[in-house]
Amino acid sequence: MFCLLVFVIMAICPSISSSSEPGNEHMQSNEEYLYKTWHVHVVNGMSLKRILFLHCKSADDDLGIRNLTVGTEFDWKFRTHLIAKTLFWCYMASDNIGHAAFDVFWIDDDFFYRCNWKNCIWTAKDNGIYLKNIPENRDEFRHKWEPGRLFDANSTM
Numbered sequence: 088m089f090c091l092l093v094f095v096i097m098a099i100c101p102s103i104s105s106s107s108e109p110g111n112e113h114m115q116s117n118e119e120y121l122y123k124t125w126h127v128h129v130v131n132g133m134s135l136k137r138i139l140f141l142h143c144k145s146a147d148d149d150l151g152i153r154n155l156t157v158g159t160e161f162d163w164k165f166r167t168h169l170i171a172k173t174l175f176w177c178y179m180a181s182d183n184i185g186h187a188a189f190d191v192f193w194i195d196d197d198f199f200y201r202c203n204w205k206n207c208i209w210t211a212k213d214n215g216i217y218l219k220n221i222p223e224n225r226d227e228f229r230h231k232w233e234p235g236r237l238f239d240a241n242s243t244m
Contacts, residue, residue: 125205127175127192128162131155132210132217137184139211140236143177143191167194178237179211185232187216201227 131139139155143163153161167173172194180186191209192198201207203221210217210226217226 123205124164124166125192125202125207126162126164128160128206128208129155129177129179129191130160130208130210131157132212133157133181133184134213137181137213140180141177143175145173145175177209179216180236181211181232182236184213185234186236187211187230187232188237189216189230 127143129139129141129143131137133139134157136157141153141155141161143150143161145165148165150161150163155161165173165175173192174190174194175192176188176190178186178188192207198207200222201218201220206221208219208221209229210219212226215228215232216230218229219225220227
């Protein structure tokens with residue numbers, strides 16, 4: 088009962104924090120991201136006609152296995168859970184480059200800033216995985232390729 092009361096109060100009352108506070112110019116309140124539709128994009132930005140093997144999931148959703156050709160992307164949209172912390176992760180691999188497994192969406196203000204509070208864009212390049220910092224219009228190196236390949240199209244994560 089107490090949790091229900093807290094939830095109702097959070098939904099009705101305005102946020103106490105303000106994005107105009109010094110040092111928080113890029114922060115938004117928790118309320119604002121809870122009701123927002125988020126988009127995650129994974130782009131194959133590699134060269135030489137390399138295929139990107141991709142398998143993304145959350146605790147609730149398996150988004151399936153994809154094989155992306157150079158210049159194509161896989162994207163999905165969702166709303167964050169009100170109580171649980173929303174988390175999506177992906178496994179990526181490409182022949183003769185390697186593999187990487189990492190979180191592609193999590194609850195974090197600095198991460199939200201980079202995604203411009205709505206679009207998280209991950210790009211697989213020949214030298215690693217990058218997250219687009221949209222407000223600053225630059226790709227940030229986030230993960231290196233590990234040697235080998237752990238999964239293939241017939242495997243499960």
